[in-house]
Amino acid sequence: MSGRPPLAAVAHRRVGRVRLQFPDQRNHGAFFRTLAGRLSLLPAVKQVDARPLTGSVIVYHRGSWPAFAESVERAGLFAIDHDTDKSAGAGRALPVTAQASLALAGGHLALAAWQLARGRTLPPALTLVWYAGMLVQPLIGTLMKE
Numbered sequence: 001m002s003g004r005p006p007l008a009a010v011a012h013r014r015v016g017r018v019r020l021q022f023p024d025q026r027n028h029g030a031f032f033r034t035l036a037g038r039l040s041l042l043p044a045v046k047q048v049d050a051r052p053l054t055g056s057v058i059v060y061h062r063g064s065w066p067a068f069a070e071s072v073e074r075a076g077l078f079a080i081d082h083d084t085d086k087s088a089g090a091g092r093a094l095p096v097t098a099q100a101s102l103a104l105a106g107g108h109l110a111l112a113a114w115q116l117a118r119g120r121t122l123p124p125a126l127t128l129v130w131y132a133g134m135l136v137q138p139l140i141g142t143l144m145k146e
Contacts, residue, residue, distance in 0.1 A: 005073075005076055005077060005078045005079050006022055006024065006025060006031075006078045006079070007022075007024075007078065007079050007080075007081050008020040008021065008022055008057075008078045008079065008080050008081065009021045009022075009023070009081050009084035010080065010081070010082070010084050010085035010086075011056060011084075012086070013065060013085070015065075016046075016060060016061060016062070017058065017059070017060050017061070018058070018059050018061070018065065018068070019056055019057070019058045019059075020056060020057050020058075020059065020078075020080070021054075021055055021056045022035075022055050022056070022057070022078070023055050024055075025052075025055055026052070026053075026054070026055030027052055027053060027055070028052060029052045031052075032050035032051070032052040032057065033050065035048075035050060035057060035077065035078070036048040036050040036057065038075070038077055039057070039059060039072070039077060042071055042072070042075060043062075044061045044062045044063050044067070044068050044071055045059060045060070045061050045062075046060040046061060046062060047059075047060040048060075069082075098139050101135045101136065101138070101139055102135075102136065102139065104132075104135050105132040105133075105135040105136045106132075108128045108129070108131050108132035108135065109128070109129065109132045111128050112124075112125045112126075112128035112129045112132070113125075115128065
């Protein structure tokens with residue numbers, strides 16, 4: 001890696017993890033071995049998973065994304081094409097189906113509160129709380145895996 005640093009596209013990122021793509025270096029094992037070795041020397045880097053066949057590197061890092069990106073560019077390892085970063089400002093958005101389930105569960109809980117206010121604890125309020133729990137249950141397992 002000499003001369004001008006290669007350009008990395010941000011495929012996706014989340015807190016402590018980023019997948020960078022180097023389309024021009026695809027299938028160049030020596031490039032990825034060297035890059036992984038040099039990245040591993042940075043204090044903010046916890047783990048590097050280089051994948052020459054796909055032309056990408058997954059980096060697990062400490063600290064914020066801007067601080068990590070700055071340290072990599074300062075070290076001259078590669079330049080980051082920030083225009084490719086679709087994750088910027090996205091956070092951890094839930095899929096539409098999960099959002100719909102949460103909205104329905106919230107509606108059920110609101111109706112349960114209304115039934116409780118009317119003094120109808122059993123079965124209306126309890127049934128609505130049960131249904132809300134059933135709507136949220138699959139989401140809990142999904143969120144725990146992330």
